[in-house]
Amino acid sequence: MRHxxxxxxxxxxxxxxDKSVFLFGLxxxxxxxxxxxxxxxDLSGSSPFRYVVVDDDHGPVAVAFVEHVLPAAxxxxxxxxxxxxxxxxxxxxxxxxxxxxxxxxxxxxxxDVLSGTAAAIEVxxxxxxxxxxxxxxxxxxSFTDGLHSTRVAVAAAVRAGSALDPAELARLAAAEPDxxxxxxxxxxxxxxxxxxxYAAGMVVFFLFFTVQFGITSLLDERHDGTLARLLAAPLRPxxxxxxxxxxxxxxxxxSTALLVVGTTLLVGARWGNPLGVALLVAVCVPAATGTVAVxxxxxxxxxxxxxxQAVVAVTLGSLGGTxxxxxxxxxxxxxxxxxxxxxxxxxxxxxxxxxEVSAVLPSVAALGGFAVLTIGAALLMTKKAVAx
Amino acid sequence: MxxxxxxxxNLRRMFRDRVGLFFLFVLPFLLVLVLGxxxxxxxxxxxxxxxxxxxxxxxxxxxxxxxxxxxxxDAALRTAVERGEVSAGLVVTPTEVRxxxxxxxxxxxMRLAVDDVLARESARLAAARFTxxxTGVDQSAALxxxxxxxxxxxxxxxxxxxxxxxxxxxxxxxxxxxxxTQLLLFVFLTALTGSAxxxxxxxxxxxxxxxxxPTTSTAIVLGEGLGRVAVALVxxxxxxxxxxxxxxxxxxxxxxxxxxxxxxALVAGGAGMVLGAVFRTEQQVGAAALMLGIxxxxxxxxxxxxxxxxxxxxxxxLVTPHAWANNAFAELARHGGLVDVLPEIGVLAxxxxxxxxxxxxxxxxxxxx
Numbered sequence: 001m002r003h004x005x006x007x008x009x010x011x012x013x014x015x016x017x018d019k020s021v022f023l024f025g026l027x028x029x030x031x032x033x034x035x036x037x038x039x040x041x042d043l044s045g046s047s048p049f050r051y052v053v054v055d056d057d058h059g060p061v062a063v064a065f066v067e068h069v070l071p072a073a074x075x076x077x078x079x080x081x082x083x084x085x086x087x088x089x090x091x092x093x094x095x096x097x098x099x100x101x102x103x104x105x106x107x108x109x110x111x112d113v114l115s116g117t118a119a120a121i122e123v124x125x126x127x128x129x130x131x132x133x134x135x136x137x138x139x140x141x142s143f144t145d146g147l148h149s150t151r152v153a154v155a156a157a158v159r160a161g162s163a164l165d166p167a168e169l170a171r172l173a174a175a176e177p178d179x180x181x182x183x184x185x186x187x188x189x190x191x192x193x194x195x196x197x198y199a200a201g202m203v204v205f206f207l208f209f210t211v212q213f214g215i216t217s218l219l220d221e222r223h224d225g226t227l228a229r230l231l232a233a234p235l236r237p238x239x240x241x242x243x244x245x246x247x248x249x250x251x252x253x254x255s256t257a258l259l260v261v262g263t264t265l266l267v268g269a270r271w272g273n274p275l276g277v278a279l280l281v282a283v284c285v286p287a288a289t290g291t292v293a294v295x296x297x298x299x300x301x302x303x304x305x306x307x308x309q310a311v312v313a314v315t316l317g318s319l320g321g322t323x324x325x326x327x328x329x330x331x332x333x334x335x336x337x338x339x340x341x342x343x344x345x346x347x348x349x350x351x352x353x354x355x356e357v358s359a360v361l362p363s364v365a366a367l368g369g370f371a372v373l374t375i376g377a378a379l380l381m382t383k384k385a386v387a388x
Numbered sequence: 389m390x391x392x393x394x395x396x397x398n399l400r401r402m403f404r405d406r407v408g409l410f411f412l413f414v415l416p417f418l419l420v421l422v423l424g425x426x427x428x429x430x431x432x433x434x435x436x437x438x439x440x441x442x443x444x445x446x447x448x449x450x451x452x453x454x455x456x457x458x459x460x461x462d463a464a465l466r467t468a469v470e471r472g473e474v475s476a477g478l479v480v481t482p483t484e485v486r487x488x489x490x491x492x493x494x495x496x497x498m499r500l501a502v503d504d505v506l507a508r509e510s511a512r513l514a515a516a517r518f519t520x521x522x523t524g525v526d527q528s529a530a531l532x533x534x535x536x537x538x539x540x541x542x543x544x545x546x547x548x549x550x551x552x553x554x555x556x557x558x559x560x561x562x563x564x565x566x567x568x569t570q571l572l573l574f575v576f577l578t579a580l581t582g583s584a585x586x587x588x589x590x591x592x593x594x595x596x597x598x599x600x601x602p603t604t605s606t607a608i609v610l611g612e613g614l615g616r617v618a619v620a621l622v623x624x625x626x627x628x629x630x631x632x633x634x635x636x637x638x639x640x641x642x643x644x645x646x647x648x649x650x651x652x653a654l655v656a657g658g659a660g661m662v663l664g665a666v667f668r669t670e671q672q673v674g675a676a677a678l679m680l681g682i683x684x685x686x687x688x689x690x691x692x693x694x695x696x697x698x699x700x701x702x703x704x705x706l707v708t709p710h711a712w713a714n715n716a717f718a719e720l721a722r723h724g725g726l727v728d729v730l731p732e733i734g735v736l737a738x739x740x741x742x743x744x745x746x747x748x749x750x751x752x753x754x755x756x757x
Contacts, residue, residue: 020671023671023675024675027675028675028678028679031679031683032678032679032682032683035679035682035683035686035687036682036683036686036691038687038701039686039687039691039692039697039701039705040686040691040692049497073500076496076499076500077496078496078497078499078500079497079500091551094551095551113544116542117542118542118543118544118545119542119543119544119545120543120544120545120546120547121545121546121547122546122547122548122549123546123547123548123549124548124549124550124551125548125549125550125551126550126551127550127551128695130453131433131453131497131501133548133550134451134452134453134501135453135497135500135501137504137546137548138500138501138502138503138504138505139500139503139504140546141504141507141508141545141546142503142504142506142507142508144544144545144546145504145507145508145511146507146511147544148511148541148543148544148545149508149511149512149514149515151541151542151544152511152512152515152534152537152538152541153514153515153518153519153534155537155540155541156515156516156518156519156530156533156534156537157518157519157522157523159533159536159537160519160522160523160525160529160530160533161523161525162519162522162523164522169522172518172522173514173515173518176514176517176518177514178510178514179483179510179513179514179517180480180482180483180484180485180509180510180513181484181485181510182484182485182486182487182503182506182510183484183485183486183487184486184487184489184499185479185486185487185488185489186488186489186490186491186495187466187469187470187477187488187489187490187491188470188490188491189470189472189490189491189492190470190471190472191470191471191472191490304407307405307406307407307408308407310407310411311407311410311411314411314415315415315418318415318418318419318422319422323419323691324423324691324692333421333422347471350471354470
């Protein structure tokens, strides 16, 4: 073990003078986080849907809608409603994309509703805001459903043979309590905001490149002939491999720690409880090192190793959602994502964002499993790894 | 003629590099698949449902703004909502409906979106119970009566119309948008990373030896430039053909799409030539290529559609060739033709000329270094 540490210490001094470590370990991920934050930071979360309402009716039905239904919807913070004087103005606002949809209450709305003839509220939606339009429709429809249901209840009771006067039935039906009320059950939010998501994604993506700097030097030593000298020294072959693995892990830990701090300061990423983040980073780095080690043991030359490593890192990274969230994908791809350490790292952070430190434990366990399996596999192949 | 031979060598080098082939041809398809699965067909939020009668489920499924996913149990649904795997959850019992939403705007918007269906279903049950208590018929008979009169009653309804021009055409397939955006991302990115070959040519002294032969430096510069373009073009054609065969992506008017692909390949090849001429080591080129390739793609709407950008960023985005090309492909998806995308093609051709001129000038100077 002492030999392994000595080798690692020598390698680390060497890496500290290596400009490309700083380039791939720090500058590139930070630069991309900055770019992505600049471009995508705007999109973080959804903003309230903006609507406009035009009341040409001024009757009791319109008043109920404008003064009760819409303010209730606004109270949730999900929508904002303003009023417009004319239908034309409202349509123009929709066409300009100023609002997602317009509610148009026609002149004889109250008269029609109260007299029992067909009546309608018009919703004009922006064709490019399908969800906003749908929510507007839903708000209006849950209001009209209430009006309509009284009519249906009266008609059904009359059809089924009720002897009561329809007006009396309508009064009774309107007072009928909701048989299956909707109860709100708020959940926690275990998702990272956009800025943190892309920061964490880039950090874990580049981690799989940064850790190459330790283990791949084994191939350089072989190429330069220094591996032969190491093997001639009185030390076990496994010490050489362990030394290289330690170098990778140390480089990975340091660069990730710096990136966590850097992204927090530069773009305001919110990584969450430091202890939880530390636990995740602590196991994710060995998992990355092990994965990279297996690839580089199987490769013959440094160029081949870095090529294959890039393939593995990019494949696992895109499956694991480092470039874009894949939460709602589902199906076979979601199952495939389970094989990506990137996905477990991001999931751990997402769980941490809402829960206690213990919320990261499942992800820590999964990443630990990756680390044990891959490093174990690399160590089993020690002979091949340090062969001349 | 010699220029063509040099370009041919560049193409052959590309096909010999098996790792390079992965990035050229396998990864783009993988990402089109993942992106198409994640965001294809616009973003339709998912609603997880536990329990519920067939009538309610049918009503929810009929709502085209939602995607209904039945879930086995309460706890799994809660976790799925928290992780954002579904946008909201419904737990239906005979006496109540529990709506699981997250405490953010998206959750509230989902709540408003399902409100209407729930209100309608609730009204149906209320009407049936009212009929039952008023007349003494049993509950299921009352439901049948309600269902039989509901269409005869003069409705109080909501009429929805939409205005404006659709940014995402209704006929677009699941993978259409992701295919064209990823095409641009990868053609540009690999043209940049591929310029490492140009640096290698200079570093190993191949270019100096070529200059020692009776070959003009113009022929070498032209050949290297054409090589970059050829790589971009081959990749682009493979992605276009492959995605239309595998995923049924419609690329729109074939001539316009072809011209667009050609000018974008010229832009990408030109940019690759600039990088290959400016940098001294393959590592520098690799880093700069990733940075510019991913950065420009993100800014140009190849990671998140331009339509979702704010106005300011959307204007800034026009600095990138990606934005122009993405707009052009969107126009083709809306059944535009060559004439409709001429402005974009013109701008891209401008980019190509400027990049090629600059790249050629720098390469001339650096060939003998």
